[in-house]
Amino acid sequence: MSFSFFRKAPKFWERRGPTSLILWPLSWLYGLILRARKLVLDTGLIKQKPAPVPVIIVGNIRVGGTGKTPIVIALAERLQQLGWNPGIISRGYGSSSQLAPLQVKSDSDPALVGDEPVLIAKRTHNQFPIWVFPKRQQSIRALLKQSPNVNVIISDDGLQHTGLARWPAREGGRDIEFVVRDGRGEGNRFLLPAGPLREPATRERDATLLTAKDSAHKIGQQEDYFQGRRAFSLLANLGAAYQLINPNNHQTLSQIADSYLPNKITAVAALGNPQRFFDDLLSQGIAGKYIPLPDHASYTPEFFEKLNAQCILITEKDAVKCAAINDERIWVVPLSLSLPDNLAEWLQSILQRPDPYRYNL
Structure with a gap:
């Protein structure tokens, strides 16, 4: 099911009020559809053929990005x-209409395969086979046919597939199954359209990956959300910025903060949660004008030409859509993420289990 209509989260999703309560009957109906679909699957009437290799799903129950792509990259590398x-x-969110799975390379067209897969290919230097298609089973078959040595697959999103x-x-x-949760949490905890949830916050999962800076503190307080659930805190860091038209030209964020007046710096982000990027910049001493855009928004040279700034900061996800833009003021701020050792050890222990399908199907 596609939720592209909600590319920018409405404010009433964050707390319960008159608007969310008016929409609640529609949320109840949506929840009824989810329960009916689950019941059909649980009865076994629809036969599903599992993948021949383990699958790690990195998803979210909240509409909009919660920081999955850096996690997919970190998981693959680890x-x-x-x-x-x-x-x-x-x-391949935002990709053109496809009739069959497509392989993604660092020079692929984001309009054809989606911006996030191209970002993954660029950041990993095409080390890993990447395939996109709404029907993920077909992507798996195409991937394994092309790369039969692959013995584990990471699915960027797919919890609801x-x-x-x-x-x-x-x-x-x-x-x-990983559920990625950022600092916004589950908002008012209502299902769509009264709230931001694609399925109930109580859904089962193998672990929650927390990307908020204060997540470790919340776990320590035993917030209700974490009771009886495995959770890992992930630390993300902004690296030195590089110039869009010359990636070999680098500046640290400290150098940028010292080189430009705040009113001459503009940061732009088309993310599910752009505020997090802006907060991270501010914590590094980068004050300026912040422009949030809907997730997966595209860019034109005219958009940047209208910005009254000497330095424009964008994310790497935005940069893959700016290949045709020649503006020396644009600097790309990379984000790196590290996985805790206990997460890697737990992953290893699960993936080394014998194939359960061999004995149960």
Whole structure:
């Protein structure tokens, strides 16, 4: 199910009020549809063929981005260090109409395959096979046919994709479901359209990945959300910025803060949660004008020409859509994310389990 209509979260999603309460009957109806769909799957009337290799799903229950893409990159790189050969699949949000799975490379057109898969390919220097298609089972088959050495697949999103059969780790299998949660949490905790949730916050999952800076403190306080659930805090850091038209030209964020007056710096972000990027910049001493745009928004040279700034800061996700833009003022701020050792060890222990399908299907 597509939720592209909600590319920019309305404010009433964050707390309950008159608007969300008026829309609540529609949320109840949506929840009824979800329960009916789950019931059909639980009865086994629809036969699903599992993937021949373990699948790690990195998703969110909240509409809009919660920081999944850096996690997918970090997971692929860490699994490779552990001796695995990962492949990556994605729906390819914003991609053109496709009739079959497409392989993504760093020079692929974001309009054709989506901005996030191209970002993953660029950041990982095409080390991992990446395929996009809304029907993820078909992507898996295409990926494994092209790269038969792949022995674990990471799905960028897909928690709500019922066509992707899996045996979650919590049930003794090797497939893993991660729910990514950022500082916004679940807002008013209503389902769409009264709230931001694609499914209830109580959904089962193997683990929650927390990207908010104060997540460790919340876990320590045993917030209700974390009761009885495995959760890992992930630390993200902004790196030195590089010039869009000359990636070999770098400036640290401290140098940018010292070189330009705040009223001459503009930061632009088309993310699910652009405020997090702006907050991270501010914590690094970058004050200026912040322009949030809807997630996956595209850019034109005219857009940047109208900005009254000497320095324009954008994310790497935005940069993949700006390849045709020649503006020396634009600097790209990379974000790196590290996985805690206990997460890597837990992953390894799950993936090394024997294939449960071999004995149960």
